[in-house]
Structure formats: structure tokens, C-alpha cells
Amino acid sequence: MAKGYSVFVGLAIVVALCVAAWIFSPKGENQTTWRSSLILAFVSCYLMWFITFMAQLHPLIEPRRSNVRIGFEHE
Secondary structure, three states: OOOOOHHHHHHHHHHHHHHHHHHHOOOOOOHHHHHHHHHHHHHHHHHHHHHHHHHHHOOOOOOOOOOOOOOOOOO
């Protein structure tokens, strides 16, 4: 199972990718567009992963046992 430090490892990877996108973006009139698009894509993917990971690591609502079908026992 993943630990809490996975968030920081993922952040370091995303920061490295953002720096690489900043340095190695193609030169030309669209350089700013390339940089912005790549960095926004990396950050958006990281935020989606981070929110999902934290929701599973520390859920706000605990599952409750439902006694709707008391007579039913799972085999």
C-alpha cells in the first residue's frame, strides 16, 4: 500500500517535468504557448491524482454496515 510520502515523490516528478518543459520547449513564436500548455497539463494531472489519492488515504466518510437484509448471509 502506498504511504503518505508518495505525494512528495509525485510532486518532485511533476516539478522535474515542469522544469524540463520550461527548458526544452521548442523555440519560436509559440514558445510561451508550449510552455504554458505543458506545465498546465502536468499540474492538472498531478492535482487530479493528488485529490484522488488523498480521498482514498484519508476518507471523510467511513463505510457503515447496512442491516437492510438481516436474514441474508454472504457465503
